[in-house]
Amino acid sequence: MDQEKELIECLQAIPWFQSISEKHFSMIASVAKIVTIDRGEWLFKQGDKQESLYVVIEGRVSVELYSSVRGYLRVFTAEPMDVVGFSSVTPVVRQRTASARAVLDSRLLALDSAGLNRLCEQDHELGYIVMRRLANVAASRVMICRLQLVDLFAHPTGEDENA
């Protein structure tokens, strides 16, 4: 399959892009490319320059934080259709705040962050669609982090002491 056809098929498979106009679809395609990484390979590391926003097409990618004491801590796993590196399109964050690597052989759609931002500035309707989607991604990640922080399955001492 030639690369352009593969790219279009990948974009069409992503629900996010299924309801946008042809014009916006072409704009998105102009800043998109396909990347593949092997199991265990890093997609990016914390501190790297933010260059791309990714959508997982196939495989599985883990998002990890590094602690000098505990090493890499896996905090989230992105499955097909999940977004990785969403903060790269925010105006403030300049560096990767976490690392990402393939847990399985993976294929991803990479959207050039600067290019996507530029398109969103040029066409605010597209900007609204993109930012609305990213707000949804950010909200779900916050919810996941909160539940992880709560440590749902921890068993506090003293609870059910008579059980």
Place this chain on the structure above:
Amino acid sequence: MRPEVPVAAIAHQADKLLSPDWAKVVEITPEAEGIATYWLELEDESLRQRYRFAHGQFNMLYIPGYGEAAISISSDPEKPDRIGHTIRFVGNVTRAVSRLKVADQVGLRGPFGTAWPIEQYKGRDVVLSAGGIGLAPLRPVIYEIYNHREDYGKVVILYGARTPKDLLYVNEFPVWEEKDIELMVTVDRADQDWTGQVGVVPMLFYRARFDTNNTVVFSCGPEIMMRFVVFEGLARRIPPEHIYLSLERNMKCGQGMCGHCQMGPFFICKDGPVYCYEELEPYFHLEDL
């Protein structure tokens, strides 16, 4: 509509409802650190033949000198002569259970409580959402689906635990998957050897595909988790009357008499533990209840 359930089949006489009968430990299956399944057989043969339970009911297990604990039945209702209880060793009674060996005796009262209305949902998609040891009371439902797979539509298990080592029934996962039961597993924390998902159970709803117009959700786990499961289910337009939760409280008598397990107008041991979210909704989000 609630399914009819066996009511304390052991004790047909009211005055025996509070006195246990004796069962023998016939097998112990370690499941995870601090968790094991105890397989019990009632010693009295006529009781053993009469004993029935429904999906999601519980028994009170009694260890002399330590007391009683309410434990969900985690085995197949179609094989009631061998009753499985998956137990986490957290308190006086369950720690005493952890010291039992095969052939030891344990007191048993039950079964008590309401059941998952699985048989009312034949022909529909089924989502089972469980966290931690919450998979135990759902396992009888998995057996029902496994035994009668053709009666149900798509079946998805969304299961989460703290770490990969805390996952229950991992040896049965391939067997379930062979029967076209989709299994989505996530853990809160994992090391580099884990190739599965890291995240929380409600997140799995984003990834599961089912016919939301024709789906029932059964959930059991920490209440915070179930709140978000309900949230995700309602967000996908699953009606409240098709969402069922199993609650856990401090069950003592199993008769709705002592009040230890009261939540709002309900006694969980008698009116629950399985509730339709529709009837629970006014109370489920209240604090300090």
